Amino acid sequence: MRYLVTGGAGFVGSHAVLALLDAGHDVTVLDNLSTGHRGALPDDVEFHHTDLLDADATEKVVSSRSWAGVLHFAALSLVGESMTDPLRYFRQNYLTALNLIQACVKNDVSKLVFSSTAALFGGPERSAPIPETADVQPGSPYGESKYMIERVLHWAGNIYGLHSACLRYFNAAGADSQGRAGEDHRPETHLIPLTIDAALGRRPALKLFGTDYPTRDGSCVRDYVHVTDLADAHLRALDQINERSVAYNIGNGQGYSNLEVIQSVERVSGRKVPWEPAPRRQGDPAMLVADSQTLREETGWTPRFAEIDQIVETALRWRVAHPEGYNS
């Protein structure tokens, strides 16, 4: 069975490619390498250097083979950046997805797994784990762009039989435990890799965005999910969408504050993390923790790396082995 993976050269996509290959599937990647790396993929993976904004080029790739399914990771994904350049986010996320969905419908693709986000729930302050039934109230153009795609997929399923799984990841983190892939965003904006680099002395002090949130220690709380557990959820979700569409929230169900993440990095690395308080980052909700009961019950998903120290350990190991990240 061959799967098409858009954004497969990125952080989450490259780990999903490994999971598909490990499960014995064939994989084709479509990526414009705007934030991803060819070096994140095994050399022999079929690769199209294609931009999803180009509808004709996208259609050409989608029509080139028949697919057991499409996994759509490609997107811009920075909450803060979407607050200062919202139209870029609608164009790069919504229009690209529309081009892909159009090509899938035209070529009779029947299954699509979509990288959605906890940022769907970023509006009001929330204090309890968030189930799929919670009101969607995106707190940023990034979250809104993802919700618009979820709605298109809803109708594409109803009208054309393109069934989908909208996977609302909470915070993806960690690295392949065999060291085959890791996190290399440029510039890096995510808390765990930045905290690790600060501990390793590769960056100046970490700026802690906001110390006056209504949380247990004043810093934001997030639910970190290991990227390999996320990849596993994609394979399980594919089995669910033969006849129907689904949406799952994906996290461990346990929130860690930004200060607790710093403490985890200190424990795992054995080094002090230099940090300093900084103003809040626009668009950041105080707390986002997943209720993933539906995913667990319907697919049997259980995270293998549920503890924050396990997640940090794999990320640290990859960073130490690849201090400059990927070299292609």
Ligand SMILES: NC(=O)c1ccc[n+]([C@@H]2O[C@H](COP(=O)([O-])OP(=O)(O)OC[C@H]3O[C@@H](n4cnc5c(N)ncnc54)[C@H](O)[C@@H]3O)[C@@H](O)[C@H]2O)c1
């Ligand atoms: N990292 C997280 O914590 C997180 C959380 C929730 C949701 N998500 C979603 O998961 C997906 C993957 O996130 P990531 O952290 O791996 O991001 P990433 O930036 O590492 O990967 C995105 C990939 O998509 C490619 N891409 C972007 N625009 C493209 C286009 N127009 N055409 C073709 N390829 C394009 C990039 O080159 C890159 O390889 C995104 O959709 C993101 O919104 C991520």
Ligand SMILES: O=c1ccn([C@@H]2O[C@H](COP(=O)(O)OP(=O)(O)O[C@H]3O[C@H](CO)[C@H](O)[C@H](O)[C@H]3O)[C@@H](O)[C@H]2O)c(=O)[nH]1
């Ligand atoms: O230098 C930094 C970087 C981050 N943070 C804080 O660390 C927390 C986590 O921030 P990340 O940037 O690591 O992750 P986000 O929660 O902003 O975003 C991630 O999860 C979201 C869903 O919740 C989106 O989907 C998004 O794509 C994905 O990157 C936030 O409170 C942020 O303000 C800092 O204090 N200092």
